[in-house]
Amino acid sequence: MSLLDYFRSTKKKTASTAKERLQIIVAHERNRRSGPDYLPQLERDILEVIRKYVDIPADQISVSLEQRSDELSVLELNVSFPDEKR
C-alpha cells in the first residue's frame, strides 16, 4: 500500500467480501449435497404449506437432515417468521 492510499478511506476490501460470501454459499451447498435427493422438494412443499397461513419469503426457511448415529437422523426445520408489529 502506498502512502497516498494510507490516507484514503479504509473501505472494506472486496476480496474479503468475496471470501465471506463464498464461505456461506459453499457451506450451504455442501450441506444440501450431503442430504438425500428429496430434501429440496420437501423444503418447497413445507414452504407452500406455511405460506397458506403466513406470507414468508423463500429464503426464510431451511431444512436439513442430520445423521446423529446409524439408527437416528434428525430433520431440522428452521423458519423465520416476519416481524408482526407494523
Add this chain to the structure above:
Amino acid sequence: MAKIIVVTSGKGGVGKTTSSAAIGTGLALSGHKTVIVDFDIGLRNLDLIMGCERRVVYDFVNVINGEANLKQTLIKDKRVENLFILPASQTRDKDALTKEGVEKVLNELAKDFEFIICDSPAGIEAGAMMALYFADEAVVVTNPEVSSVRDSDRILGMLSSKSRRAERNEDAIKEHLLLTRYNPERVAKGEMLSVEDVQEILAIPLIGVIPESQAVLNASNSGQPVTLDQESDAGQAYLDTVSRLLGNNVDFRFLTVEKKGLLKRIFGG
C-alpha cells in the same frame, strides 16, 4: 499402470485446455509417455492449443465407433518426444461418448502410456461426467474469483460421488487445486482472493499457482503449449506444477509482488 488425470473446473474459460496442454507437455518433457484426450465433444479446442489442428484426421468418437483405430487417430507431437493427442470430434451428438466406449479406449491407451490427461469440457453435463468418471487423480482448475470457486466446489462434490472410484467404494480420487490467472498485485491490494482464501474454502491440497501472464495468450496464439516457453513465468509455474504431480517437493513461486523502489512505495503506481 497408467495414471488417469482429469483436468476439470465446472466453470468455463478458467484455463482447463491451457492447463491440460501445459501439464501433458510437461510430463512428456520429463520423459513420461503421455496422451492428452480432448473430451469436449462438439467444441474441440485442444488441437488448436497444441498447434496440431491441421493434422486431425480421425477423432475420439471415430475410435469408439470402430471407424478408425487408435494408431490412426493419435497425433504425435512434433516438438516433444513421448507426447500424443487424441482429438475430440466436431459432431454435435453429445451422447456420442458411452461409458463402455470410453472405457475401452482408455484401457487400450493404458497399455501404452504412463499418463492419460483428460481435458474436461465445462459444465456438469454428460461430457464432463465422462471425463472424470475413470480418473485416478483430478486437477481442479480455479480462478481466484467467486463463480469459479463455487463451481470448483460443485465439481469436487461430483468427483467424490459420481466417479467410478466412488461407485466401487475404492480409494477416493486424489484431488489437486490449480489456481490460474493469479495476480499478486491485486491480491496485495485486497482486490482478489488469495491462495490461502481459496484453499481455505475448497480445502484440497494445492498443486500449483499460475500467475496471470502475457505468455499464456502468446502461447495459444501460436499453438505452443506454454510449458515450451520456459523463459516465461507461466511456463515455469506449470513446470513446477508437473514436478509436484510427479511427487517432488517444489517451493511455490510468483505468489508475491516484486519489491518496489522507495519512490514507488510513497507515490503508489
